[in-house]
Amino acid sequence: MSADQEKSMTGTTLQASQLQRMLSGQTILQDISLTVAPGDVVGLLGKNGSGKTTLLETLLGFGFASFGNCSVWGEESTKMSSDCKQRIGYVPQRDELPGEMTAKQLFHLYRQLRPRWDGDMVERLMPAWELSETKRIRRMSEGQKQKLAIVLALAHQPELLVLDEPVASLDPIARRQFFQQLMDYACSDNRAIIFSSHIVSDMERIVNRIWCLQGGQLSCDRTLDDLYESVVRVSYKGELAQAQKVAIEGLLHSEEDRVGGQLILNNWSQGRLIALQNCGLENITVSGLSLEEIFLYLHGAKHE
Numbered sequence: 001m002s003a004d005q006e007k008s009m010t011g012t013t014l015q016a017s018q019l020q021r022m023l024s025g026q027t028i029l030q031d032i033s034l035t036v037a038p039g040d041v042v043g044l045l046g047k048n049g050s051g052k053t054t055l056l057e058t059l060l061g062f063g064f065a066s067f068g069n070c071s072v073w074g075e076e077s078t079k080m081s082s083d084c085k086q087r088i089g090y091v092p093q094r095d096e097l098p099g100e101m102t103a104k105q106l107f108h109l110y111r112q113l114r115p116r117w118d119g120d121m122v123e124r125l126m127p128a129w130e131l132s133e134t135k136r137i138r139r140m141s142e143g144q145k146q147k148l149a150i151v152l153a154l155a156h157q158p159e160l161l162v163l164d165e166p167v168a169s170l171d172p173i174a175r176r177q178f179f180q181q182l183m184d185y186a187c188s189d190n191r192a193i194i195f196s197s198h199i200v201s202d203m204e205r206i207v208n209r210i211w212c213l214q215g216g217q218l219s220c221d222r223t224l225d226d227l228y229e230s231v232v233r234v235s236y237k238g239e240l241a242q243a244q245k246v247a248i249e250g251l252l253h254s255e256e257d258r259v260g261g262q263l264i265l266n267n268w269s270q271g272r273l274i275a276l277q278n279c280g281l282e283n284i285t286v287s288g289l290s291l292e293e294i295f296l297y298l299h300g301a302k303h304e
């Protein structure tokens with residue numbers, strides 16, 4: 001193992017502290033502190049306009065923070081050396097591929113620029129993903145362009161892979177192939193992945209950490225397991241007075257039926273069961289939620 005590889009196994013891949021970003025006089029990102037370590041597969045969730053693209057672009061140094069700082073492998077994001085950039089793969093939300101070129105021409109170019117180019121992977125993925133090497137990129141469909149952008153981002157075996165809505169234009173079969181490829185890629189311990197997507201069910205299969213952006217602020221930065229254990233559905237028999245309900249910590253949602261009801265609670269711990277029993281509730285059962293349900297409840301978007 002090289003010294004560089006050893007360093008990235010143990011060190012922090014990416015770090016941001018009190019990050020703020022203003023655009024056209026508006027605060028888009030506010031007070032964001034986070035770290036990414038080798039082995040992290042981070043899913044970035046947030047409503048339209050919550051700041052996901054702006055955050056990813058700022059972390060990678062495509063724009064300057066108005067306050068705070070961010071760095072990749074210890075190098076300030078906006079001043080990264082070319083060595084550092086070589087270790088990153090990025091798929092932007094909007095296609096930025098040169099339309100007049102073919103994939104074959106692009107590969108030829110990239111192979112010269114990127115020492116760790118994995119020609120075997122490219123040769124395997126192109127037919128598997130039904131991509132033409134000889135068609136001009138501008139004649140490709142949006143989904144085909146997105147797939148090509150993913151191949152290009154993966155082909156130099158980056159240690160940090162950042163994907164901004166990589167599956168938005170992909171059909172269900174292509175999405176499955178993409179996630180399989182991403183899982184293979186994530187198997188190597190020294191790699192880290194950050195990707196944003198609105199398709200939460202897909203994300204759930206691969207990530208081990210979740211970031212939620214709400215109005216430009218990082219409202220959640222938790223491991224997936226922690227989130228599953230923390231946000232739960234509690235079913236009960238009995239009746240809760242309004243005053244009792246208001247006093248329940250972390251209550252995200254509640255609904256009642258003739259014999260009892262359900263509570264969706266944040267920050268759940270087994271110790272809280274006694275407090276609910278003390279409210280006179282019986283037959284209390286606690287069950288988990290899907291990531292999509294958790295996301296909707298945390299955003300107050302799940303209705304009775």
Ligand SMILES: Nc1ncnc2c1ncn2[C@@H]1O[C@H](COP(=O)(O)OP(=O)(O)OP(=O)(O)O)[C@@H](O)[C@H]1O
Pocket residue numbers: 023024026028046047048049050051052053054055093
């Ligand atoms: N150059 C800019 N000038 C002013 N405002 C901007 C600029 N770029 C983005 N914004 C605003 O910043 C906010 C966040 O945009 P961003 O694209 O980061 O959101 P997003 O979470 O990626 O959204 P989506 O899910 O729709 O892709 C939006 O309100 C957007 O209008």
